[in-house]
Amino acid sequence: MASSNTVRLTVGQAVVKFLAQQYSERDGVEQRLVPGCYGIFGHGNVAGLGQALLQAELAATESGDAAGGLASELPYYLVRNEQGAVHAAAAYARTTNRLQTMAVTTSIGPGATNMVTGAALATTNRLPVLLFPSDIFATRAPDPVLQQLEDPTSLDVSVNDTLRPVSRFWDRINRPEQLVPSLLAAMRVLTDPAETGAVTICLPQDIQAEAHDWPVEFFRKRVWHVARPAPERVMLDRVIEQICAAKRPLVVAGGGVVYSEASEQLRAFASATGIPVADTHAGKGAINWDHECAVGGVGSTGASSANALAREADLVIGIGTRYSDFTTASHTIFANPDVRFANINVAAFDAAKHSATMLVADARDALIALTEKLSGWSVEDAYRERTRELAAQWRRATDECYHRDHTPLPAQTEVFGALNELMGEKDVVINAAGSMPGDLQALWRASTPEQYHVEYAYSCMGYEIPAAMGTKMALEDHGHADRQVVAIVGDGTYQMMPMEIATMVAEGLKVIIVLLQNHGYASIGALSESRGSQRFGTKYRMRSRDTGRLDGENVPFDLAANAASWGADVLTCDGIAAFRENYEKAAASDRLTVLYIETDLTGPNPPATAWWDVPVSQVSDLESTRTAFEEYTAEKADQRQYL
Incomplete structure (x- = not known):
């Protein structure tokens, strides 16, 4: 019997009521942290979370809170594929600069495992998503249940355990009261700019429908502050010292600049110092392409302007980047033997890469501090002019490709x-x-x-x-x-x-x-050809009766x-x-x-200006593969660890 300080709800109903009261806040601006739920119902969640979402929708309709044809504390969107639902949630999070995301609910078994790829994408991209896969019965009364993958070594393992390595937070709710600390921990991870990624809370199907007397306090409005870690003075001074000593510094702007909403500050920093700015995929647009210091994408698929400066750079200033192998051209693009790194990142894990001087800080606040401290300092005029010339050359190449x-x-x-x-x-x-x-x-x-x-x-x-x-x-x-x-x-x-x-x-x-x-597959086809594998298996062709191979008609x-x-x-x-x-x-x-x-499967593509490490078979009967291996061996000679 619920008291005045408790409310009796099922676990599914408690999840919906709790999420409706969670907000994120940065710079004084609040927004619903989880404004909706994607999902597909199956026997694992239709009578649990499904019932809770329906009840919330009907309650909103009856109270007149429905707006624009969309009702409920947690609006539900029927998707067609669970992996697609997680991708959509990740894109929602990226579009809102990680200040919001969507929840995803699935049934057990294949519905849950369909989310693994989406979860891996979200965590790899440092994007928050909230996943509620259904699970086997906590009571184990019906065992094995439909779609249960039995593990003979443990009765406590389900397919949802495959989500552990691709989640930043993972939990299984075997009793209703476990939901309280689990959801609070989940919100912390979703709003932590350094630790965010996929958050998975597994809900056994019997637990979803089980009633519990919940503390009213659990459902109060909570505002989760998204922090901007301030730059530590000592480390800031060390980065400034490195910049002032550099002759050919280069900024590599990553997604952290975008998520921090630091574009204006990056542009001001570049204008004041003259340091050229290259970008990664996640950082593109952080500096406008026609800015005097913008030199385009860097790395394996980068622009000749950015890659030429990367090869010469004596200091690489990574801001909000995780340095994927494409960014470093598999550790070949930063070719100056004396190159050093200074990394600004909210995540120490990324800030420490390449034996860098670490500045664990928010990109916007760090750029403001750097611009102020470097007032009056600039790269040499000759370096500014080289930046402009290289950028102009690549713009002409782009016009030709377009x-x-x-x-x-x-x-x-x-x-x-x-x-x-x-x-x-x-x-x-x-x-x-x-x-x-x-x-x-x-x-x-x-x-x-x-x-x-x-x-x-x-x-x-x-x-x-x-x-x-x-x-x-x-x-x-x-x-x-x-x-x-x-x-x-x-x-x-x-x-x-x-x-x-x-x-x-x-x-x-x-x-x-x-x-x-x-x-066909244009990218892998071209890669296959360049590595001596003759575009094998990369075209959509009918199997030929004459050859027995996939080399017939389209x-x-x-x-x-x-x-x-x-x-x-x-x-x-x-x-x-x-x-x-x-x-x-x-x-x-x-x-x-x-x-x-x-379009033409074989291009033509933009001129390549950097390398990517894709190993070639060391021995082969094929002349094309032997030739590719010789080329690969020569190219790999430039690879190094940045120590």
Whole structure:
């Protein structure tokens, strides 16, 4: 019997009521931390969390709190794939600079394990997502239950344990009262800029429906402050000392600059000091592409301007970057034998990389402090001039890639050029996998951090379409429904996860999907060829009766018709002129539109200016592989640890 200080609810109902009262706050601005829930119901959650979400929705409707056709303390969105739901939540978090995220509920078994890839993507990208996979019975009364994977060594293991290594926080609720400390710990991790990632709370299906007398205090409004760690004076002075001693410093701006909302401060720092700024995928747009100190993407798929300066740099100032192997060109791009690193990051783990001078601090506050302390200091005029010359050279190369007039099929770089010229400064381009991220990092001209949304930490095929859903929802929730969201997918990526098109149609979400058809894997095909494997297994071909190999005619699938079958409007584009015309139609429409265009599988792509370590077979009967191994051995000689 509940007392005046308690309220009797099921575990599922308590989860919904608790989440409705959680807020994040930074710089005095509050927002709902978890404004909604994606999910698919199965026998594991339909009568637990499903009932709780229904009850909340009906209560809001009866009280008149429903707004805009969307009711409930925790609005529910029916998705088509659990992995896609986590991708959408991650994109929502990225769009809100990690100040908000969505919850995801699944049934047990395959529904839960479908989330593993999405959780790995979120944690790798340092993006908060909140996952509620259903679990086996805590009582073990019916055992084994439907979809249970039995472990003969322990009755306490379920498939949800696969989420442990890809989660920043993981727990299983075997008794109702365990929910209290678990949810509080989950909120802490979701709002910790250094520790955030996937948060997984496993809910046994019997526990979800079990009633408990909860303290009323558990459901009070809580505001979780998202900290801006201040730079420590001693370490700040050490970084300043390094900068003042450097002749050819280079900033590498990562996602931490964007999430900290430090773009204005980065631009002011660069203008004052003259230090050139290169960017990673996550950091692109943190400095506007036409800033006098902007030199473009750095690393394996970077611009010649950034990579030339990286090879000469005697000091690399990493701000909010985790230094992936693409950023360092597999430890070859920072070639100066005397190069040193100074890293600014909220996470000590990343700040310590490359034996750097560590400044564990918020990017915005650190840049403000550095700019003030370095007042009157600047790089030499000759270095400023070299920065401008190199950037101008790459801009000419970009113009050439954007306007190749390649025949008979256009190169995908021409599609990107058209988009770059047609999209607004705060419209959002989304991509994740294939050859496209490399071309985009090298070529895309981002004027704002909002515009460029390329997931390249996990580079997950299938991310783009659900990410468009999460991004568009976040923009609409924040009053930016007028901004275009454009997801670019290749035919390979499209085939992996197109089904959230139906979710967006159901929710009335207007996005543009650019579908490039080239009948194969362009990126891996080119990599295969360069490593002596002759593009084997990378083209969509019929198996030939003559050879017994996959080298026959193109597989006759119709991806445009498939997109239409999900409920999208589809416009087929015969060349770049038609693409430009159809983009304008799609932008003016209020419906989800797919722009379908055939492109050349073999490019041409932007000129390569750096290396990527992909090992080649040391022995082979194939001459192509033997030649590639000789080239690989020569290229690997430049690889080093930055000590």
